[in-house]
Amino acid sequence: MEITDVKAYTVEEKVNHPFVWRKGLPGSGETSQSTWLRICTDEGIDGYSYIGRGAVALDIVRRRLREVLIGKDPLQKELLWHEVWELDRIEELPIYMLGAADVALWDITAKVAGLPLYKVLGGYRDKIDAYASTVTFPTTEEYLEVADQCVEYGFKAVKLHAWGDARKDALLCQRLRKHVGDDIVLMYDGSAGFNFHESLYLGRALEEAGYYWYEEPMREFSINQYRKLCDHLDIPVLAAETSDGAHYNAADFIIHGAADMVRTSTGFKGGITGAMRVAHLADSFQMTAEVHGGGLPNLHVCLAIRNNSYYESLIASNPIDVETGIDREGYVHAPAGAGIGFEVDVEDLQRRAIAQL
Ligand SMILES: [Mg+2]
Incomplete structure (x- = not known):
C-alpha cells in the first residue's frame, strides 16, 4: 500500500x-x-x-x-x-x-x-461515561444552573473551567458541591491560571470539597513545582496536558511524583500513536491516563484503554446543548463503522474551502 x-x-x-x-x-x-x-x-x-x-x-x-x-x-x-x-x-x-x-x-x-479503530487499538469497552466539561460562565448562579441541567440530562460528572481567580474559584467549587450533593463527581480545571501558592490554596479547597481531580493549575514547564504541589495535596493532581514531548515528558512527570494522573490526547500527544504510548506508560505505573478533549479520535482512545475514567464533553452554552451521541444516562457509545468514523463530504469541503492543497 x-x-x-x-x-x-x-x-x-x-x-x-x-x-x-x-x-x-x-x-x-x-x-x-x-x-x-x-x-x-x-x-x-x-x-x-x-x-x-x-x-x-x-x-x-x-x-x-x-x-x-x-x-x-x-x-x-x-x-x-x-x-x-x-x-x-x-x-x-x-x-x-x-x-x-x-x-x-x-x-x-x-x-x-x-x-472501528478502538478495536484495532485494543478494544476495552463499547461505551464510557462522559463528563460535562463547562466553559467559563459569568456567575456562580449560572454555573449552578448549568450543573443542574447537566445532571438532569444524565451526566454523572461535571468539570468546571472557572474564572482563574483562586479565591473566587474555591468558593464556586465549594458552593457547587453543596448544591449538587455528594453523588455527583466533580472536577476542576485551572487551565494553568495560577502560581504555586494560589494552586496550593485552591487545591486545599477542592480537597475539602471532595473533588475527583485537580487539573493543570500551573503551566506545565516546571516538574519541580508540580512535584511540590503533589507533595502538599491529597487530591489527585492531573497534569501533563499541554507539555511537549508526549510519553518522553509524561515519564518525567510520573517518575518525579509531579502528577497523580497524567493527561493524554490525540491532539497534544502526537495522535493515536502518542496518546496510546502515554496511556500504556501510565498503566505500567498503575496510574490513569485521563483523555483530554472530545472528538472521535479521543473517543476511540477512551474505548481502547482501561486506565481512563471519562470522555470529555464540552458544555459551551446555557441552556446546555449536549453533543450528539451522549445518551440520557451520560454514556457515549462506540462508533460502529470501519475506521474513525468521520463523515467527510469531500466535494462540500472543496466547495467551501477558503484555502486548499
Ligand atoms: Mg484541561
Missing part, C-alpha cells in the same frame, strides 16, 4: 455557541478556522484527520508533511510517527500538528482492517 497524495482543506465556520475561558485566555471567537487533512492511497482508501487551525496547519502540510508521507506505506505508522518527530526538531511544530498525519494513518489502518 502506498500514499499517493496528501490533501488539505481549510474551512471557516461560525461558532455555534461562542464562549470564553478564564481571564487572560482567548475564547472561541465568533468564527473558527479548521483544516481537514486527507491522505490518499493507491488502494482508494482515504484517511482523514481534523485540525482545529487554519493557515498554520495548511503551511505545515504543504511544506513538510507531504514530503514525509507521499510514496510511503500508510500502515507503517511507527516509522512515520518518528519521521514527524524528526521534523519537530527543525520546525518546533505546534503541538497539535504532531499527530495530524498519525490520526489519518490510523483511520486508513482501521479501514483496511474493516474495524
Whole structure:
C-alpha cells in the first residue's frame, strides 16, 4: 500500500455557541478556522484527520508533511510517527500538528482492517461515561444552573473551567458541591491560571470539597513545582496536558511524583500513536491516563484503554446543548463503522474551502 497524495482543506465556520475561558485566555471567537487533512492511497482508501487551525496547519502540510508521507506505506505508522518527530526538531511544530498525519494513518489502518479503530487499538469497552466539561460562565448562579441541567440530562460528572481567580474559584467549587450533593463527581480545571501558592490554596479547597481531580493549575514547564504541589495535596493532581514531548515528558512527570494522573490526547500527544504510548506508560505505573478533549479520535482512545475514567464533553452554552451521541444516562457509545468514523463530504469541503492543497 502506498500514499499517493496528501490533501488539505481549510474551512471557516461560525461558532455555534461562542464562549470564553478564564481571564487572560482567548475564547472561541465568533468564527473558527479548521483544516481537514486527507491522505490518499493507491488502494482508494482515504484517511482523514481534523485540525482545529487554519493557515498554520495548511503551511505545515504543504511544506513538510507531504514530503514525509507521499510514496510511503500508510500502515507503517511507527516509522512515520518518528519521521514527524524528526521534523519537530527543525520546525518546533505546534503541538497539535504532531499527530495530524498519525490520526489519518490510523483511520486508513482501521479501514483496511474493516474495524472501528478502538478495536484495532485494543478494544476495552463499547461505551464510557462522559463528563460535562463547562466553559467559563459569568456567575456562580449560572454555573449552578448549568450543573443542574447537566445532571438532569444524565451526566454523572461535571468539570468546571472557572474564572482563574483562586479565591473566587474555591468558593464556586465549594458552593457547587453543596448544591449538587455528594453523588455527583466533580472536577476542576485551572487551565494553568495560577502560581504555586494560589494552586496550593485552591487545591486545599477542592480537597475539602471532595473533588475527583485537580487539573493543570500551573503551566506545565516546571516538574519541580508540580512535584511540590503533589507533595502538599491529597487530591489527585492531573497534569501533563499541554507539555511537549508526549510519553518522553509524561515519564518525567510520573517518575518525579509531579502528577497523580497524567493527561493524554490525540491532539497534544502526537495522535493515536502518542496518546496510546502515554496511556500504556501510565498503566505500567498503575496510574490513569485521563483523555483530554472530545472528538472521535479521543473517543476511540477512551474505548481502547482501561486506565481512563471519562470522555470529555464540552458544555459551551446555557441552556446546555449536549453533543450528539451522549445518551440520557451520560454514556457515549462506540462508533460502529470501519475506521474513525468521520463523515467527510469531500466535494462540500472543496466547495467551501477558503484555502486548499
Ligand atoms: Mg484541561
